[in-house]
Amino acid sequence: xxxxxxxxxxxxxxxxxxxxxxxxxxxxxxxxxxxxxxxxxxxxxxxxxxxxxxxxxxxxxxxxxxxxxxxxxxx
Amino acid sequence: xxxxxxxxxxxxxxxxxxxxxxxxxxxxxxxxxxxxxxxxxxxxxxxxxxxxxxxxxxxxxxxxxxxxxxxxxxxxxxxxxxxxxxxxxxxxxxxxxxxxxxxxxxxxxxxxxxxxxxxxxxxxxxxxxxxx
Numbered sequence: 338x339x340x341x342x343x344x345x346x347x348x349x350x351x352x353x354x355x356x357x358x359x360x361x362x363x364x365x366x367x368x369x370x371x372x373x374x375x376x377x378x379x380x381x382x383x384x385x386x387x388x389x390x391x392x393x394x395x396x397x398x399x400x401x402x403x404x405x406x407x408x409x410x411x412x
Numbered sequence: 413x414x415x416x417x418x419x420x421x422x423x424x425x426x427x428x429x430x431x432x433x434x435x436x437x438x439x440x441x442x443x444x445x446x447x448x449x450x451x452x453x454x455x456x457x458x459x460x461x462x463x464x465x466x467x468x469x470x471x472x473x474x475x476x477x478x479x480x481x482x483x484x485x486x487x488x489x490x491x492x493x494x495x496x497x498x499x500x501x502x503x504x505x506x507x508x509x510x511x512x513x514x515x516x517x518x519x520x521x522x523x524x525x526x527x528x529x530x531x532x533x534x535x536x537x538x539x540x541x542x543x544x
Contacts, residue, residue, distance in 0.1 A: 390413040391413065391414075391444055
């Protein structure tokens with residue numbers, strides 16, 4: 338998936354992954370995809386909840402070697 | 413969560429309380445909610461210029477210090493500046509400040525000072541109200 342930007346939020350604890358994601362999202366254009374990498378286990382449900390409450394679209398998420406990856410499309 | 417208003421009362425002053433308040437406030441603000449926090453009694457420590465940099469762990473819970481480091485939790489200073497950046501409204505309680513002999517200058521930049529009625533006016537149409 339082509340991401341306009343990749344955000345490395347690995348090693349960050351709640352609530353930093355979503356705060357950083359929000360900031361990164363502000364720099365993108367509508368329709369752009371942000372790829373987020375996180376190791377906070379809470380991020381799996383938090384980023385899904387955040388995309389829902391902020392109106393963006395979670396296209397896909399994966400988990401490999403304890404790294405959670407998310408692809409979020411800006412609305 | 414645009415068009416959502418969150419009203420928080422922070423009435424306690426340990427490090428645990430600070431994380432409860434600022435994590436919820438930052439998460440709400442990052443989700444585009446409007447957030448206001450009313451700091452009263454020990455809660456004033458959370459925005460006191462010096463005190464917020466070195467808040468105590470609750471008695472008997474000092475051993476959690478290590479856990480905070482290991483979990484790479486952001487510092488309260490960091491959370492406060494992020495909250496401010498995201499336009500979280502910080503209101504210090506005038507009455508408690510008078511009791512504790514504190515002035516607005518004793519607190520971090522950018523706070524408002526008001527009484528219970530100020531908070532009620534803010535909170536009257538809040539969608540979410542929390543007290544810590």
